[in-house]
Amino acid sequence: MLFSKKEYQDRLKKTQHSMQEKGLELLISQDTNNINYLTGYDAWSFYYAQCVIVHVNLEEPLCFVRAQDAGGAYIKTYLKKENIIVYDEKYIHTWPMHPYDSLVSLIKERKWDKLNIGVEMDSHYFTAYSYEKLKKGLPNANITDSERLINWVRFLKSEAEINLMKGAAKISENAMKVAMESINPGIRQCDAVAEIQRALFRGTPEIGGEYASIAVLLPTGKGTSASHLTATDEKFVNGEATVVELSGVNKRYHCPIARTVHLGKPEQKKIDAMKATNEALNEGISAAKPGNTADDVAQKFWGVLDKYNIKKESRTGYSIGIGYPPDWGEHTLNISKDDKTILKPNACFHMIAVMQFGDWGVEASESVRITDKGSELFCNFPKDLHIK
């Protein structure tokens, strides 16, 4: 078991407390991260229906998985065997049959079909089809959007979680160092990623790495104007910049980092943009402390950009912790103006400045932890434009 039973029980109690506040008696979460958080379940089975089911009064949640994954649930969760609910293989991609037919039957058997049931309407993998199955199968239930209830329980980390993230940060540093060494003119992008991936999985002698919830992002040249491009088998070109965004992963906990490397002498505009970006990041992070809001951090960040007359429309950060594909963001706090979320100790976020200027761009980021009096960075790696 990765965490103590007490820690899992605390997570459940906080979730049930939030459910009571929202008037929910049953909560169905298809969010892979939330399933992991509440049960310990960890497998690449999220490509079809599975969920954690929380009853407001029960001492354990239920983990609902397909038959082929029952063995994984017995190994990975802390739950009693009776709380792992297995659905039949006949439901896998055999529409109009669907795993949620089996879920509806389960809810009826337990006589939960007249309860106030929360579902995570906009969470990854909670498809419109699953929702319709529940609505049609449970006409007497009151089904509402629980929004990001469990995500918000995840917002403040325990010391055990912080320690895992510190381990992930060490892996991120190692991998970024390898990235900076591997990106050279005439080298294929994929060959640089090969070395980065190797570093991400080797981790440290004490901590092994895992697959990240986002692939290594590696926009290069004109691609630096687009933040989510991945490596191809084309070669790096002298005179061009490359953005590297990656994350070490330790027991599913992430600590992402982004840096920009330039091959050959950069134009002055890129040097200036990188300097302004880093000044804005540092200024924003200086406002990251308990009692301040996400907006306070954003105001400081955009204050610097305004000084340099730089426009940026997108948010500049989001909460982090557990991650499964396709995202390592927690979908709670955003570092943007008007986000009035109050920062508290052990809130953790990825403060990332994606700066796009037509057909070029630069990026840098820090993973930040709110401490008792201020904040600290998870990674120790220079943010300057890395020129080689």
Place this chain on the structure above:
Amino acid sequence: MLFSKKEYQDRLKKTQHSMQEKGLELLISQDTNNINYLTGYDAWSFYYAQCVIVHVNLEEPLCFVRAQDAGGAYIKTYLKKENIIVYDEKYIHTWPMHPYDSLVSLIKERKWDKLNIGVEMDSHYFTAYSYEKLKKGLPNANITDSERLINWVRFLKSEAEINLMKGAAKISENAMKVAMESINPGIRQCDAVAEIQRALFRGTPEIGGEYASIAVLLPTGKGTSASHLTATDEKFVNGEATVVELSGVNKRYHCPIARTVHLGKPEQKKIDAMKATNEALNEGISAAKPGNTADDVAQKFWGVLDKYNIKKESRTGYSIGIGYPPDWGEHTLNISKDDKTILKPNACFHMIAVMQFGDWGVEASESVRITDKGSELFCNFPKDLHIK
């Protein structure tokens, strides 16, 4: 452009033809694979709303992406700039605002809000929230499930696609060879995956590798009873089996392969199970030819299992091609009894036998292409239990 403009146009025409058959005038597809198939778009931006929009009469589809990804869409798609529709950054994770608010506005502006509109109800990332936004925002539209309309257009590959898959298969072979070399007693699982990942990205001198849509699956020891477990930092143990399932990727096209390796002398039951599994796979594949159905292949496969009195509940294959996380299956053909899909030349599927026996298991697979008269395997790699 990865494919000729004619190939993209053919794909669109086939899609529009299917739409006409189903009585659909507009199709909204959030499926990452379908977006790539119809536009060429390729970026890790699928963690929030994006889609391809097909009007039954227009000469190009629309690609709907967030502002931050506009640059990526200009670079990666074959579309005219006017057909790349960019939504504002203010919609990113700022509920109750949502990118589909912007999509609704677009559909109204184009006066498409009274059409018969198809949506892919059970596709990855098409959340219940997105669906509700469409239903509430377009009360005069007739919104129905298009099911896997575009997925079925993808079912039969072009020669260009087959060539890409053959390249992916070479990468799969290389990586599986590295896996067999790297898995040894006392080695951490993550360190073996580090070498496998390196091989997957290095690819061949001619073809660079990409991230796969499923992480390297590496259940070991008791974990072989569960098919979707990934590597940890624990060490391989002498006397235990490890299943390796991976895929080389070439321009998003996959050719998966699964093999089982055993460290030290295996028990006879594992040797016997592996032999029966491979006999069943070979017998099933012998029935894979144009005119036969998926059921014909399945009957042959289960015929062998019955002979050995082995039970297996799960399907034993599925269609493959383009893949994005979380899946490399196409969600069309299943190799299972009662799937009456007729095999035709250039249908491609992953024939995989996941064999679970309580607290242990074995696996093997082949990626198969239907040819004019029969079938051929993409990978050339022995399926025997690899004992070392």
